[in-house]
Amino acid sequence: MLLRRAGKGDEDAFALLYRRHQGALYRFALRMSGNAWAAEEIVQDVFMTLMRDPKKYDAARGTLGGFLYGVTRNRVLKHLERLPREVSLEEKTENGAAAGIVLQDASTPAVQAEKRERVELVWAAVLDLPAEFREAVVLCELEERSYEEAAQMIGCPIGTIRSRLHRGRALLMARLEMLRDAPRRAGLTRKAGAAK
Amino acid sequence: MTCDEFEAIGLDAERDASLTETQRAEAAAHVASCTRCSALRVSWEAARIELRSLAVATAGMNAPARVEMRLRQQFGTQYNTPRVRRTAVVAAWALAAAAVVVGAVSWVNWRNSQRANLTDKSNSPVANPGTAEQNAAPDSPTLMADNELSDFTFLPGVLPTDTDDATILEVRIQRGALGALGLPVNEDRAAEWIQVDLLVGNDGLPQAVRLPNEMRE
Numbered sequence: 001m002l003l004r005r006a007g008k009g010d011e012d013a014f015a016l017l018y019r020r021h022q023g024a025l026y027r028f029a030l031r032m033s034g035n036a037w038a039a040e041e042i043v044q045d046v047f048m049t050l051m052r053d054p055k056k057y058d059a060a061r062g063t064l065g066g067f068l069y070g071v072t073r074n075r076v077l078k079h080l081e082r083l084p085r086e087v088s089l090e091e092k093t094e095n096g097a098a099a100g101i102v103l104q105d106a107s108t109p110a111v112q113a114e115k116r117e118r119v120e121l122v123w124a125a126v127l128d129l130p131a132e133f134r135e136a137v138v139l140c141e142l143e144e145r146s147y148e149e150a151a152q153m154i155g156c157p158i159g160t161i162r163s164r165l166h167r168g169r170a171l172l173m174a175r176l177e178m179l180r181d182a183p184r185r186a187g188l189t190r191k192a193g194a195a196k
Numbered sequence: 197m198t199c200d201e202f203e204a205i206g207l208d209a210e211r212d213a214s215l216t217e218t219q220r221a222e223a224a225a226h227v228a229s230c231t232r233c234s235a236l237r238v239s240w241e242a243a244r245i246e247l248r249s250l251a252v253a254t255a256g257m258n259a260p261a262r263v264e265m266r267l268r269q270q271f272g273t274q275y276n277t278p279r280v281r282r283t284a285v286v287a288a289w290a291l292a293a294a295a296v297v298v299g300a301v302s303w304v305n306w307r308n309s310q311r312a313n314l315t316d317k318s319n320s321p322v323a324n325p326g327t328a329e330q331n332a333a334p335d336s337p338t339l340m341a342d343n344e345l346s347d348f349t350f351l352p353g354v355l356p357t358d359t360d361d362a363t364i365l366e367v368r369i370q371r372g373a374l375g376a377l378g379l380p381v382n383e384d385r386a387a388e389w390i391q392v393d394l395l396v397g398n399d400g401l402p403q404a405v406r407l408p409n410e411m412r413e
Binding site for chain 2: 009011014015018019022023025026027030039040043044047048051115116118119121122137140141142144146147148158162163165166169170172173176
């Protein structure tokens with residue numbers, strides 16, 4: 001209904017449509033790319049596509065959200081192909097948080113900084129996964145979608161999702177172990193150097 | 197259930213709706229008896245907690261407001277520009293049509309007024325029945341630019357002061373008609389056509405006449 005109105009030139013309907021879907025699409029693009037600029041461009045591109053050719057969406061084939069997610073996914077994968085292994089968590093936002101990470105608790109700045117650092121480590125580990133494993137982890141672990149939903153969104157059997165998750169988890173755990181140990185090892189090395 | 201099977205399907209058995217109750221029970225039994233898989237599960241739970249913290253930290257993020265602004269701008273360009281162009285074209289055609297209609301109406305009015313003027317002018321010399329104008333030639337009289345009144349002969353009963361707003365008409369009449377204006381007429385040449393200037397008042401009645409030079413002489 002909103003899309004039909006938007007297709008006839010109703011700007012408010014289009015804006016409503018955008019507001020309804022942009023959050024989920026942006027978060028997916030951001031979690032997949034780790035790059036706020038890329039996520040922004042991708043979301044904009046997705047809605048530009050919808051604006052230019054609303055007939056591309058066929059209601060008989062699924063929901064508009066699913067369609068938009070599909071377009072976003074394609075854009076994200078293209079982006080990842082162009083910039084493989086890009087991890088840009090160093091990007092700082094206006095309040096200094098990396099890639100827009102916001103920790104909503106009332107703890108002290110030191111604790112917040114420690115938490116933020118840990119979140120960044122986890123995100124770096126997620127971004128280090130190959131795209132197909134990362135997608136399964138993002139959908140099932142970060143967005144908490146069921147295996148069926150994830151399979152439907154990606155367009156693959158549940159077994160594929162399970163398999164990707166299994167391999168993604170293994171890689172993720174190994175990576176997290178490595179990232180956790182790295183500062184510890186660095187600290188030990190510094191102490192040993194100081195003792196000498 | 198083997199360790200590999202547990203790693204593949206048992207680690208997340210509670211969430212995987214596609215697993216049967218038997219498979220879930222087997223996974224639970226295996227993890228209870230296998231220290232390696234039990235440690236793996238603990239490790240995964242820890243990783244999962246960290247994933248949850250990442251999910252929470254990024255949960256409230258939305259595309260910046262400038263994206264909506266850009267999209268609205270693009271929307272306006274895409275939909276409003278053709279609409280404005282269409283409106284302009286329609287307005288231009290409407291204006292052109294209105295101009296044609298106004299032109300046509302003006303022309304018709306002008307034609308009608310021209311006809312009415314001609315009728316009035318051709319009728320005005322004969323407005324006074326029984327005067328010389330009744331014998332005027334079919335040629336329509338014309339307005340004269342010459343305002344000189346000294347050569348005019350005032351008709352009986354007309355005062356010179358009454359001629360302020362009078363109009364000079366050049367008419368062709370038969371000499372005989374001059375008699376009706378109180379002027380002497382040569383009976384032999386009464387049928388001749390002559391051109392005289394008539395001074396016609398606002399009431400449409402002739403007030404003075406100017407004869408051709410040869411007659412005055």
